[in-house]
Amino acid sequence: MDWLNAIVQGTLLGGLYALFAAGLSLIFGVMRLVNIAHGDLIVLAAYLGLTVTSALGIHPLASLLLVVPAMALIGYGLQRGILNRTLGGDLLPPLLVTFGLSVILQNGLLEIYSADPQKMNAGLLETASVLVGGISLGILPLAMFAIAVAVIAGLQWMFYHTALGRAFRATSDNQAIAQLMGLNRAHVFGLAMALSLAVTGIAGVFLGIRTSFDPSMGGARLIFGFEAVIIGGLGNLWGTLAGGVVLGIAQAIGAQINPGWQLLAGHIAFLVLLAVRPKGLFPRMDG
Amino acid sequence: MPDPILAIAGLDAHYGDFQALYGLDLTVAPGEVIAIIGANGAGKTTLMRSISGLLRNQAEAIRYQGEPIGHLRADQIAARGIALVPEGRQLFPSLSVEENLIIGGQLGRRGPWSLEAIYALFPILEERRAVPSTALSGGQQQMVAIGRALMANPDLLLLDEISLGLAPVIIKTIYDALPGIVSSGMSAMLVEQDIGKALSMSQRVYCLQEGRVSLQGRSDQLSRAEIGRAYFGV
Ligand SMILES: Nc1ncnc2c1ncn2[C@@H]1O[C@H](COP(=O)(O)OP(=O)(O)OP(=O)(O)O)[C@@H](O)[C@H]1O
Ligand SMILES: [Mg+2]
Numbered sequence: 001m002d003w004l005n006a007i008v009q010g011t012l013l014g015g016l017y018a019l020f021a022a023g024l025s026l027i028f029g030v031m032r033l034v035n036i037a038h039g040d041l042i043v044l045a046a047y048l049g050l051t052v053t054s055a056l057g058i059h060p061l062a063s064l065l066l067v068v069p070a071m072a073l074i075g076y077g078l079q080r081g082i083l084n085r086t087l088g089g090d091l092l093p094p095l096l097v098t099f100g101l102s103v104i105l106q107n108g109l110l111e112i113y114s115a116d117p118q119k120m121n122a123g124l125l126e127t128a129s130v131l132v133g134g135i136s137l138g139i140l141p142l143a144m145f146a147i148a149v150a151v152i153a154g155l156q157w158m159f160y161h162t163a164l165g166r167a168f169r170a171t172s173d174n175q176a177i178a179q180l181m182g183l184n185r186a187h188v189f190g191l192a193m194a195l196s197l198a199v200t201g202i203a204g205v206f207l208g209i210r211t212s213f214d215p216s217m218g219g220a221r222l223i224f225g226f227e228a229v230i231i232g233g234l235g236n237l238w239g240t241l242a243g244g245v246v247l248g249i250a251q252a253i254g255a256q257i258n259p260g261w262q263l264l265a266g267h268i269a270f271l272v273l274l275a276v277r278p279k280g281l282f283p284r285m286d287g
Numbered sequence: 288m289p290d291p292i293l294a295i296a297g298l299d300a301h302y303g304d305f306q307a308l309y310g311l312d313l314t315v316a317p318g319e320v321i322a323i324i325g326a327n328g329a330g331k332t333t334l335m336r337s338i339s340g341l342l343r344n345q346a347e348a349i350r351y352q353g354e355p356i357g358h359l360r361a362d363q364i365a366a367r368g369i370a371l372v373p374e375g376r377q378l379f380p381s382l383s384v385e386e387n388l389i390i391g392g393q394l395g396r397r398g399p400w401s402l403e404a405i406y407a408l409f410p411i412l413e414e415r416r417a418v419p420s421t422a423l424s425g426g427q428q429q430m431v432a433i434g435r436a437l438m439a440n441p442d443l444l445l446l447d448e449i450s451l452g453l454a455p456v457i458i459k460t461i462y463d464a465l466p467g468i469v470s471s472g473m474s475a476m477l478v479e480q481d482i483g484k485a486l487s488m489s490q491r492v493y494c495l496q497e498g499r500v501s502l503q504g505r506s507d508q509l510s511r512a513e514i515g516r517a518y519f520g521v
Binding site: 180184 | 339341360363365377379381382386390391393439
């Protein structure tokens with residue numbers, strides 16, 4: 001029963017990892033940008049949630065109504081103001097700039113919020129649970145997982161059934177020709193980053209409700225996101241969800257064996273999958 | 288002669304240190320079809336890329352509908368009504384046939400061209416609307432590339448070697464469609480290696496040689512010998 005429980009809890013945690021990963025996957029897919037600051041932006045969103053929650057005295061989940069649009073705006077501004085200037089040639093400049101951004105974010109958060117761990121309090125929701133087949137399922141993890149699935153489904157639908165998704169795919173295929181269709185690349189990239197950070201906003205608030213957080217924890221979230229993306233297969237959003245779930249389950253099983261092995265088990269699962277299926281579980285279908 | 292829709296004066300174009308066009312002058316009148324001929328590497332594609340904004344230039348070197356556009360981005364130029372059928376077709380592989388057409392019209396410019404009109408022109412595309420553009424034959428892909436440009440309802444249509452690599456019967460189908468396309472008052476610039484085709488489809492022709500105009504004139508008045516000299520520079 002403990003094992004089954006570990007798998008179920010790991011699956012639910014995987015939803016959060018999929019949210020970490022979806023934003024990364026989206027911008028890599030559209031503009032081949034590897035955002036080293038992604039984890040720190042997740043943590044930034046958690047702090048924004050904390051600030052909004054305590055300033056307005058609202059429930060952490062309600063803070064999403066402000067955090068998500070704020071993160072989207074930050075994303076658009078960041079892309080148009082800084083990141084667009086680094087794209088187009090070498091892979092190195094965007095890596096260096098987002099690495100620098102990561103350092104700035106960590107130090108900025110440290111300056112404003114100190115290194116003390118913080119947590120958002122979701123009240124009764126945190127302890128509420130239902131018993132299914134002898135396993136106690138927390139309402140909050142269940143809700144987060146459901147929202148993660150809904151976000152992935154929404155992104156997938158957006159990608160394949162809307163004008164914006166068409167613009168993203170066309171720009172990803174061929175930036176110059178997309179420009180001939182009247183799509184301003186700088187704006188399309190701005191929108192992609194806005195969407196990526198909107199998802200990051202949800203991920204950050206969920207993170208801040210689930211666990212305590214401090215300014216230094218972005219790096220590990222970045223790694224989880226990367227691992228989920230790679231396990232799932234680049235450029236496949238449902239694969240990203242599967243990748244998150246695989247990672248979550250591996251971590252939960254590792255922790256079940258020995259509490260110190262949680263992270264290690266996740267990394268090992270990642271490496272094994274990378275060795276067995278270098279293109280991920282669900283590689284992109286085209287080409 | 289009415290004011291030209293496109294007036295190019297003293298256009299230089301560079302790829303890094305390499306200069307591909309030297310002080311090019313060229314005009315297109317409203318409703319006119321001009322042909323651009325010239326040997327491989329003469330600068331025909333470079334000219335198309337310059338007009339469509341894929342290569343940035345000095346603002347005044349290219350005037351369109353009376354305004355300088357040389358400095359504008361490709362998307363801004365597209366919004367003003369210039370559409371390019373690029374060399375090598377360059378469809379979006381992640382998009383279906385129909386999506387490739389729809390994205391061509393996403394600026395929402397008004398005019399005679401719509402999905403229905405494209406499907407009436409090239410019925411095979413309607414049959415294959417849902418397949419990825421990569422699943423089409425070369426000729427069908429060229430039809431999509433032309434349809435994608437027409438969907439923008441352009442005032443000036445640029446066609447870069449639309450017959451390249453296609454079977455003669457396919458080339459005929461595509462060129463048979465062209466007079467109908469430009470009869471709606473659209474102007475067009477046609478890059479074509481086949482000199483006979485180029486002359487028969489156009490009112491005027493420019494021959495490029497190593498980045499310069501080596502000959503220009505009315506398509507029905509130039510002799511083969513003149514063109515041969517301008518083409519190869521002998
Ligand atoms: N991206 C590029 N970088 C550097 N040089 C280029 C580039 N594209 C073209 N050139 C050079 O510019 C010159 C003109 O090329 P362009 O493609 O315009 O010729 P073209 O007339 O279209 O030839 P073709 O008939 O082969 O299509 C050539 O010498 C070519 O080598
Ligand atoms: Mg060419």
